[in-house]
Amino acid sequence: MTPGPVEISPRVLRPMSMPISGQYAPVFRDIMDDVSELLKNVFRTKNITIFSINGxxxxxxxxxxxxxxxxxxxxxxxxxxxxxxxxxxxxxxxxxxxxxxxxxxxxxxxxxx
Known part of the structure; x- marks a missing residue:
């Protein structure tokens, strides 16, 4: 449903061709930890627990x-x-x-x- 043929940069295609990490992979947990830290900045909170939804x-x-x-x-x-x-x-x-x-x-x- 895109407007016609769309040229995609090789810079974008390379990472998209890599295997996908599952939500239980250790690397994914690290990413979610990073996201939680970034969310603390977005919401300007010092709370220890940030609940981000993986879905x-x-x-x-x-x-x-x-x-x-x-x-x-x-x-x-x-x-x-x-x-x-x-x-x-x-x-x-x-x-x-x-x-x-x-x-x-x-x-x-x-x-x-």
Whole structure:
């Protein structure tokens, strides 16, 4: 889904042709330690523990949703695309009451169903 043939620099292709390190490889743990240290700078914290999520954007969205709500809470989710519906799915699984606002109107989704 890129706009036509795209020239990729050999400088980019070389590292991409290397074997991929798994998330449990020692080198990956070292990388995550480095990321944690860099996040301390980004968030301007001196906390010893920084929790970075090793996963897809979907896992980050789910962690954010589940870190903000508790069972029985109410949330309003403006539904303007695919990720909005993911939020609805995550909230329903957490036992949250969801109101989904769509462009064409509003539909209440019951988490019990």
């Amino acid at each position: 897809t954007a979907r896992s980050g969205i789910e962690a954010a949703m589940l870190g903000l709500v508790e069972e029985g809470d109410w949330v309003l989710i403006p539904a303007f695309g695919r990720f909005s519906y993911l939020l609805v799915e995550f909230a329903k699984r957490a036992g949250v009451n969801v109101r989904c606002s769509k462009k064409t109107g509003e539909k209440r989704l019951n988490p019990a169903k």
